[in-house]
Amino acid sequence: MISKRALLHSAACAGISLLGVNVARAARADLVYPTRQVKWVVPYAAGGATDVLSRLICQHLTERLGQPFVVENKPGAGSNIGTQAVISSPPDGYTLLLTSTANAINASFDPSLPYDFAKGIAPVAGVARIPLVLVVSNDLPVHSVADFIAYAKANPGKLSVASSGIGTSLHLSGELFKAMAGVDFIHVPYRGSAPGLTDLMSGQIQGMFDNVTSSFELVRSGKIRALGVTTRERSEIMPDVPPISDTLPGYETASFYGVGAPHDTPPQILELLNKEINAALADPAIKARLGELGAIPIEGNAGQFGAMLVVETERWRKVVELSGHK
Structure with a gap:
């Protein structure tokens, strides 16, 4: 036989236990995520x-x-x-x-x-x-980063190099290149890569720093020429394009x-x-x-x-x- 006191004690303990379970469930419910868009x-x-x-x-x-x-x-x-x-x-x-x-x-x-x-x-x-890549117009008589640097030094301030806008990684990758290579060229900002690449293909500008993602198809189809990627490793989708750091040791952006x-x-x-x-x-x-x-x-x-x-x-x-x- 269970005494009344023991029965009440067991019930109280069970109530406390159930309360603990409910509190734990409520706490877990508060952490359910996501419950909406x-x-x-x-x-x-x-x-x-x-x-x-x-x-x-x-x-x-x-x-x-x-x-x-x-x-x-x-x-x-x-x-x-x-x-x-x-x-x-x-x-x-x-x-x-x-x-x-x-x-x-x-x-x-x-x-x-x-x-x-x-x-x-x-x-x-x-x-x-995502690596960036230095691409140039097919009209520009250069086929390597070293060629590009030599041409820029022989024609100071005459090259126009595009980016997707002032203050972007594309723009500042060009600025870093200028400083490390000791060259000068005119920066031409565009509202995005697409219009810059269009003018590059037509020869209105001579070069551009761009993401490999948006330049890849144009390079593969021969509409523009890639000189070097900005990472220390080659890009998997541009395996034939060497890193710029091969010519400018220490250069790296992405x-x-x-x-x-x-x-x-x-x-x-x-x-x-x-x-x-x-x-x-x-x-x-x-x-x-x-x-x-x-x-x-x-x-x-x-x-x-x-x-x-x-x-x-x-x-x-x-x-x-x-x-x-x-």
Whole structure:
């Protein structure tokens, strides 16, 4: 026989136990993510590598996490409009930012920014690094980086070299090249790569620093000529094009892309997103597509991506100072 006191004690313990289970369940429920659509802000116009990379990852996240991850383009002011929009969003994991080289550059290129990127954005994960390439018009009588340097020295200030805009990695890669090679050429900024490549093909400008992603097909079809890639290793989609550093030791730049969230986003959400983004980068189909774009996956945890952002920001600060541009 169980005494009344023992029965009441057992019931009380059971009640406490059930209460603990319910509290744990409630705590877990508070951490369920996502429960609705997630906005993935791309601070550039639609089209190009940024959209392709974003849609590849978003499709994976949608399938794995059961809620739509939707790309929203917010172009303007060298990525600053989209970046500020994300920094100003609630830190709940429902607004993410495609971070890029522009964020590392703008930290020192534009001292009037109304936000502090390093403090306003929590690093989530890396996505990919894309080499740049120095391409020239077929009309220009040069076939190597050494030829280009010699021609520029023999014709100071007569070469026109394009980029996708002032303050971009393309522009500053050219400025770094000028400083290290001791040459001078005229920088011609365009609103994106496409119009610059069009004028390059027609011979209206003589050279351009561009992402391998957008130049690859034009080089392969013989419409323009590639002289050198900006990374220390050759690009998989341009294996015959040597690194510029073979001629200019120490020269190295690249465009990089990753994911950030507003500061104070819960660490459990950041960890989940990092895990799933890394799973996407390991997926054979996504790996193959990145390879077609000339992109090199950036894998690792959020801390490693954050450390990379610090290194890249310092790297580009030195380039900005060297260029003398603001």
